[in-house]
Amino acid sequence: MTYVNRVAVVTGGASGIGREVARALAANGAAVAVADINLEGAEEVAAALANDGARAEAIAVDVSQPEQADAMIASAIEAFGKVDILVHSAGVGVERSFLDTTPEEWQRILDIDLSGTFFCGQAAARHMVERGYGRIVNLASTAGVRGGTGRAAYGTAKGGVIALTKVMAVELAPYGITVNALAPGPSKPSSWRRCIRRRPARSTAPASRSTATERRRRRRRRRSSSRARRPAT
Numbered sequence: 001m002t003y004v005n006r007v008a009v010v011t012g013g014a015s016g017i018g019r020e021v022a023r024a025l026a027a028n029g030a031a032v033a034v035a036d037i038n039l040e041g042a043e044e045v046a047a048a049l050a051n052d053g054a055r056a057e058a059i060a061v062d063v064s065q066p067e068q069a070d071a072m073i074a075s076a077i078e079a080f081g082k083v084d085i086l087v088h089s090a091g092v093g094v095e096r097s098f099l100d101t102t103p104e105e106w107q108r109i110l111d112i113d114l115s116g117t118f119f120c121g122q123a124a125a126r127h128m129v130e131r132g133y134g135r136i137v138n139l140a141s142t143a144g145v146r147g148g149t150g151r152a153a154y155g156t157a158k159g160g161v162i163a164l165t166k167v168m169a170v171e172l173a174p175y176g177i178t179v180n181a182l183a184p185g186p187s188k189p190s191s192w193r194r195c196i197r198r199r200p201a202r203s204t205a206p207a208s209r210s211t212a213t214e215r216r217r218r219r220r221r222r223r224s225s226s227r228a229r230r231p232a233t
Contacts, residue, residue: 005029008022008025009086010032011089013045021087023045026049026052032049032055033075034058036061037060057076059076061090063090066119069119072120073127082127084135085136086134090116094154096152097152109157114157128176133177134172134177138179140182141158144157144160144183
């Protein structure tokens with residue numbers, strides 16, 4: 001697939017999935033605006049892309065702020081003349097149980113992961129509507145599809161990203177704009193490595209004979225209980 005003469009904005013482009021997306025787009029001919037709250041990191045990625053012959057610019061953005069999302073798209077248009085593609089990869093995660101999640105953690109995750117998707121998508125789509133063409137890809141997560149421990153805020157935000165993407169796809173289709181979400185599983189950006197390190201280590205010792213026996217007993221009880229609840233025929 002070639003993206004020659006296409007211009008892409010990649011949020012969260014300084015690291016992780018966003019950085020790899022920026023590299024792939026540039027390798028296939030796209031001009032890339034590498035957008036991230038970490039401007040230094042974005043500049044390093046953009047410089048590496050430029051050294052490989054791509055057109056690339058770094059843009060500082062806090063995706064949780066709508067005026068900064070608007071300014072990001074405006075900067076990309078100023079640099080390259082248009083925006084054809086938005087890959088919204090910016091996001092943060094925290095591993096915290098439902099009962100232990102603080103209001104501040106809850107709001108921060110929603111502001112960045114969900115509201116950021118809305119603000120950046122809206123800013124890009126307004127420009128794309130004028131041109132009658134656009135491609136938007138939002139990064140969701142398997143955490144937004146299935147329940148999992150420690151994902152109260154993150155899973156809720158990513159589930160919202162999936163729902164928002166469906167609405168965007170329906171409403172923007174008449175303007176020649178497609179909108180899709182990707183829901184990857186675990187990757188290893190620095191933010192999630194910190195979460196993983198905080199998790200208690202699982203024991204690798206084999207289960208004792210008494211533990212294994214008790215598990216078999218529980219399984220037999222569940223099967224017996226299930227048979228007892230079946231209606232008579």
